[in-house]
Structure formats: structure tokens, C-alpha cells
Amino acid sequence: MRSIVEKVILLQRVDVFADVPTEPLSVLAASADEVNVLEGDAVYREGERADALYLVLDGRIRLHQGDRSFGEIGPGEAFGTWALFDEEPRLGDATALESSALLRIDREEFIDLMADHVQIAQGVIRAVSRRLRALAERSAG
């Protein structure tokens, strides 16, 4: 089991948490669960309700829609981030390429924490703005 401090070190690498002060992040870390998946296990499937963000502690995860792959996620990287902002169904599958350890941040927990810690909301808004700007620049370029 990782300590709260170790979880915070990982969480601050995720772009949506990069601007959140570390102490409120420790509250989020305290409520995050460690999940272990075996090779070939599905973390989630296409069409399922998006209810959590995942952070890879160890191992590799493949994001795909059937045979079409979107990419691979390794240690220190996050996936399923948009689940924090809407409850739309998952757009694809996430499958473990090897036995992996993940940190799972529940959407409801996150929303509750955001309501209590304005710094989390501010940090997340900054990160979402960055994403939207990047998207806009990509579509313009």
C-alpha cells in the first residue's frame, strides 16, 4: 500500500491535478483506492457508466475500441479523466496488458471534495482550460 504522501506524488503528475495545492490533494489521495488487475482483465468496457479516473502505479493499460487502439498507458499516467466531469458512457475499453496496480479516484468522492475545497476546483478549472485551449489550437492548426 502506498502512503498518502506517495499517492500525492503520483496525483500531482496528472494534468487535472497539477495546479491543485498538495494538502487538498492529500485529502483526495486518502480516499483513493488501490486496484490490482491481471493481464487481460478489463478495467472498464465501452458503454459502461464513467464513474472513476484511474492512475497507473505499475503495469500497462491499453485503451481501445474493439481492435482499434487509442494508446497505451504506463506508470504515472492517468486515464478515464473525463469521467470526473461528466457521466457519459465510456467511449472505449481499458484492458490490462500485464498485471497492473492502479489508483482509482471515484467521481462522486471527487465532486464532494471539490465542493469542499475551492483550491481543487480552481486547479481543475485551470487544467480543463488548458485542455480546451490545446484542443482548439489543434483543430485550428
Add this chain to the structure above:
Amino acid sequence: MIRRLGAWLDLRPGEGRLTTLLFLQYFLLLTAYYFLKPARDALFLIGAGAELLPAAFVVSALLAAPVAGLYARAGRRLSVQTLTVVTLLVLAFQLPVLYLLLREPAAWVFYLLYAWVGMFGILTTSQFWLLAGELFDASQARRIFPALGVAGILGAFFGGELTRRAVVDWGFGTEELLLAGLATTLASATVALLARSPGGPPTNEPAHRARPSSGDGGGWRNLKLLGRSRLLTLIVALTGLSVLVTAVVDYQFKAVSAAAYPDARALASFLGSVYGLTSLLSLLLQLVLAGRLLRWLGVAGALAVLPAVLTLGAAGLLVAPTVLAATLLRGGDLVLKHSVQRTAREMLFLPVPAELKRRTKVVIDIFVDRLGRGAAGLLLLGLTLGLHVPLRWISVLTVVLLLGWLLLLTALRREYVDAFRQALARRQIEPGELRRGSVTGSAAAAVIAALDGGNDRQIAYALELLPNLRETDTEPRVRALLDHPIAGVRRRALVALNDIDASGALVAARDFLSDENLEVRVTAVDRIAEADDDLPATLRRLFAAGPSARNAALIWLSRRGDPALLGGFAASEFTGLLEESGAHAVEGRRALAYALRDASRPECRAFLERLANDSEATVARAAIRSLGAGRDMRRLPWLLEKLESRPLRRAAREALVDYGRDGLLALRDAVCDPGRSLVARTQSARALGGVRDPEALDALLEALPGARGGLRREILRQAVLLRASGVKLRGDRWRVIDALDDEAARWFSLYQSRRLLRRHAEGDSGALLRRVVDERLRDGLENCFSLLGLLHDPRGLLDACAGVLGDDRRRRGHAVAYLEQLLEPDLRERILPLIDDRDADAVWAAGHARYGTAIRNHGAALAYLAASHDDWLRACLVHHVRVERPEGAAELLSRAALDPAPVVREAAHVAGGFR
């Protein structure tokens, strides 16, 4: 009679006293002004001569800037209510001086009097409306402000009429009207004093907050904003042109009058009569014709009435330059300007975004008005004294200017309609700010078009604006929207239909009782309850109609806040609801939890306690909030425990706020209790901040000395927010200065530690530790500014803090300059060394010199951080030491293993780790 009047004005409980006092205050103000105005005009015209009147316009315009500056300076220090009383008293006590000066007047005295009375009118009326805006919220303003406007017109009429009588019937001298003005101004000041609410004024914020880099800013800075909107630019042009024309017309009227009445008393009497009569006609026009004119002609058309009438008047004066022609010209101006013209002009601002409007309207009202009069003065001086143009031929200039005015209106009309459409699309118009039936013509067509459009949000918004449309047949459109798939649209359509066809809405409401959306059902219950005289019987029927109607009725009851209605139900009737299962069961329990909020019967409180432990969090939260409203002291410890529960934390905090003063001691003890989790202590501090009371501020400051890290930041944040909301700090300032010294000393120690960590702390753990120290340095600065905010303008200091911590060097410079201006020397010397752009050695030396802080090596830095009372900082330090193993690590880790904070112990114990 008074009750009827209250009903006509739609006064709500608690509004009567304040409305009466403000009515009286404004009435007396305008009475005073209309004693002074005819006296001023008569004395100037006879004493200095009508030909020099344009010079008086220029003097008035020049005097406006310094007076506005002085006023703004006073406004930074005083609340609006205090400023109102002080201004009235200062003005009142200047009147005897003017009176004495007028006994043997020099020429400059007439100019001074002319400009002074003009400033009296502008300052007192704009201040009165500022005060009224502070004392009433938007919805109250919509109901109450028209009545206050009537008070002003009545005051103007009485002032003018009394002037005539005082001079003609009672033998007053013209100068003695100043003493009558003094008496009524003092009376108005007395009423303003009475209007200060008992238990401290609700508006103890300074009238104009001093902000270093944002906010209202100076008038000139706000002038630049006018260029952002083409509509605003056109409004400025229109205002400027209308002021110019009005000033020329005023000059013509006064010059003709002065020639006809060479005696000052006779002239004052005549002017008093004209002002009084035009005020009364203006009131009648406003009550009878203004709305109709707006409806018939639209905003731009209504705005064209005044220039059209003035064109006729000016042409009349050109043909026959008599007193009658001049009076008709100026009278038409006065009557229309304060009725149709003002109403239509206010509507021009509707599509302007609220913030832009707030920041520019006063600038337009004061600066453009004064500048316009000044320009008119210069123009008239050139024409009369320079070119010797006869009075009647000045009407040619008036007619030319009026034609320009009419042309400008055509451009303005296009822009207004366009801006209205855009504002509608962006939802920038606040329905609460509109007057019923005030949206007409093209603007109304834009609202209708939005109803027919495909944008759900715009449809819902247009439905909210619908009651403000005048006599437009929208019923078929509204009926069609009752079946809309979006619940918000259905709900608003029902409300809108009720305005158009109450009986049709009642039928629709009955159908809506089984709607899938609870808010739609609650609105339906509201319509049904409104239509029925026997509420208890209606409620029984709704309860019997099934779970969906019953649940909506319970929510409706909770919002109505009438415990007597709930008293009609036996407690046993709710038992079944608790046992219910199925689609509406959770909704029912939640609705019951809200409905029991005001119930005092013991069995109802027992239900609430049961619901507060419900497995469904939404039900438990509703019950906890309702329990708070009961302020049962026995439930306080239980609620404090609920602060530890994540899903119930927020509801528990809100319930604790509802205890008000009764809960302050328990909350303060909870903040100070090291046995509680940091989250619960922080939440307790937030609850203290929710109680708007000086004792809550005391409790927060009492809890401050033992608090560190995020908890300390939260305590100070809540304290300064309380101050910003108007809560006064009690006790001596040294308590705050001691805390400031404590904070500054800790900041210097952290700063010195951070310098040493930069060289030694490596890897992920080191980076995290450095980041946490950086955050604490930032928190420390915010804490210092919060403490300063307890002693000075809190909002200004919060803005200054943002400026200092931000990246914008210019804004930072403004913030430092602001602090240098604002703070006393003892505070300046404490805060400035923390924010000066100096090199690290100089900062180190400053800390050492003032507080004796001297952290010289890495080991000392680690020891300082390890001794901190900040749990999170210690945890990050322990993690770093465990990973990097610097000298002395073993001893530090063994101490950390016994640390009282679980997060520190965990950091010391966990095996393995990241780098």
C-alpha cells in the same frame, strides 16, 4: 389607509419602516433643492446678469471634478449610510455661510452659489439612490423604487410651490429661501439618521471600495470602457447632445425670464411656480402617459418625443421671443425629461452587460452631464459675448442641434435592437431588473423569436422575460411549450401561462402532478395552492393523490415555511411514508425531511432524527439541514461528529451555521480540539465563518494561535470574509499585530529553510517537500494580508494580495503602492519586507534583524520543519527523510513513528517508496 398603501406598493413584512423613512428623506431632499434652485437662479440672474449664465455653466462643470474626487475619498472610509448623513450635514452647514456671503455679495459669490446648488442636487440625489440600492435588493427595488421616485416629484412640487407662497404670501426675501433649504436639509439628515437600522447598519461597507488594481477603478478608467460597446458610445453621444440642448434651452428661458421679472423676489416666485408645476405635470405624465408612449412608439420613438417637442418650442421662441414661449420650451423640457425621456433612456441600458453598466452608468450620468453643460457654457459665451448673437437667434442653433439629436436616434434604434438580440442570445438581461410590461417593439419581437427557436436554454430564458412583454399574444406558443422534453422549459411555461391565463394554468397544473420531474410538480402544486382558498383541504387532496403529488406538496410546504399547515397532519400519517418502497420512496423521505424543518412537535423531531440516519445520503443530508434549523442544543455534539463523515459533512456544517450564536462556543472548541481530524476542524472553522456575527470573528481569532497549515489558512480566510461582509472587529489591534508578527517570523524561517532545501532536497520526495514549503510561503503571505484585512478594507487587501502573488509586475507594483498608501508605519514595516523584490540574502537579513530567525544549514532547516505544527508539512518532510536518508534521519524517523498525526506516522512506516 396605511395598510392599503402598503398593499398597493406590495410591501413585505419589515419593509414598511425603511420605505417610509426613505420616502420622507427623498421628499425632504427634493423640497430643499427646489427652495434652493429658484433662489439661486433668481439671485444669479439679477445679481450677475443673464448674459453671464453660460460662465456659471462652465464654473459648475469645472467644480464637478474636485468635488467628485473629495467625495470619492470620503467614500473609501465611510459606509454609504454614514456618508449620506455626513454629506447632508456638511451641505446644510455651508448654507448659513452662503446666506451671510449673500448679504453683501461680490460677483464671485453668485458663481459659487450657482455651482454649489448644482452640486447639491447631483450629490444628494445620486447618493440617495446609491443608499436605496444598498438597502434594498433587486426584487425589492423593482417594487419600492417607483414609490421613492414619486416622493422626489412630490418634493419638487412642494418645494417649488412653497417657494412661490413664501415669497408672494409670506414675504420671504430671496436669500431667506436658503434658510428654508437649510431647515429641510437638516430634517432630511435627521430622517437619514433614523433610517440607520437598529443593531448596526446593514451597509457598513465603504461607499466606494479602494481597490488597487481592479473593481470600480477611477472615473477616467471607466470612461475607457465606453468604447467597448457601440451602444454605450451612442448613449454617451445622445446624453451629451441632450445635455447641450437642455443647457441652451435653460439659458434662453432664464434670460427671457430675467428680462421680464427684474425683481429678485418676483423672479424667484415665478421660477418656483414653473419648477413646481412642471414637477406635478411630470408626475402625471409618468403615471398616465409614459407607459403608453413607450408601448405605442417603442424605446427609440419615446426618446424622440422630447427633441420633437423642443424643436417646436425652439421654433416658437424664434418667431416670438416671449416669456410664454420660453416657459413652454423649458417647461416641455422639464416635464418630458423627468418622465418619458428618463424611462426610455434607462431602457437603453437593458442590453448592456450588468458589470459594464455598473461601471459606466455613473460616469455617463455625472461626467458626461457636467462636460455637456460646460461645453454648452463655452458655446453660449462665444455666441453671446463673442459674436453678440441675439437671444432669439440662438434658437437656430437649438434647432440644428435638435435635428442632430433626431438623426442620432435613428442610429441608436438600430444598435439597440441589435444589442438586445445579442444580449438575449447570451442571456445577459436580468429578468428581475425589468419592469413589468417594459419590453416593447423590436425587443419584444426578439423575445418571441427566441420562444420559437430551437435553443432550449434560450426558450427557458425567453419564458422568464415574458411577463415583461406588453400585450403580446403569446398564449399559443406558451401552451405548446408545456409538452417540451426539458423540465425547466415545462416549469417556466406553466408559470408564464399562469400570467396569461390563470384558469388554463390550473388545468395544466393538475396534469403536471404526475410529471417525472419534481420541480415541475412543485410548480404545479404552487399554482393549485394559489388558486384554492382552503389550503389544508387542498393539501389533503394532494396527499391522497399518490406519492408523486404528495412529495411535491411536501417540498412546496417546506419552501412556504408555514408550520401551521403541517400541523394539520397527524404524525402517524408520515409513518407509512418512512416504510415505503418503490420509485418515489427516496424522494418522499427527502421531501418529508425538508418539510419537517419548521415543525416543533416532538414526534416530528423524532422523525427527523430517524431520517438523519437514513442509509440514503440525500435523505440524511436533508434531515440534517432541517435539524439545524431547530437549534436543539442536544443535537450539537452529534452534528459536530457528522463533520467527520464525507457525504454528510457539508449538510452538517450548514446545520451548525443555523445555530448562530448558540453554536459558537462548541464550534470554537471543535476547531481547537487536536483529537478531531483536520478535516473536521477545518469544517468547524468554515461553519464559524458562516455565522455573520462579531462573536464568530472573536471565536475564530481565539482558535488561531494553535492552528497551523491549512487549518490556519482557513481560519484567517473565514475571518477576513466575515470582515468583508461587514462584521466589525472587536478588541484591540495588538491581538492582530501579535498574530501578524507570529506569521511573519514563521514566513522568514520557512523562507530561509526553502533556500537550503533548494540545494539539498532532490528526487520526487525533495520536489514535493519544496513544493509544500512554497505553498506554505504563499499561505503565509495570504495569512498576513488576511490579518491586515481585519484592520483595514478587507476587499482591497485581498485584491492587493492577489496582485502581490500574481505574475503581472504592473499589478504587483500597484498593490505595493496601495499598501504604502493605506497602512500605518508599524504595519508597513511588518509587511513590506515580505513582499519587496529583493535578493535572497537581503530577505534573510531582514528576517534575522526583525525576528531573530537564523536557519543557516540543511540540518537546521530539516529540524525546523520537523518541529512544525503543520501535519502535512511534517508528513512530506518525513517521507523525504525516509527516502533520501540525510544525516540524522534515523532519529527523526523514530520520533515521527510516535507522531500524533496519522499521516506523519504513515509516512514514517511505509516500506519501499518512490523517488
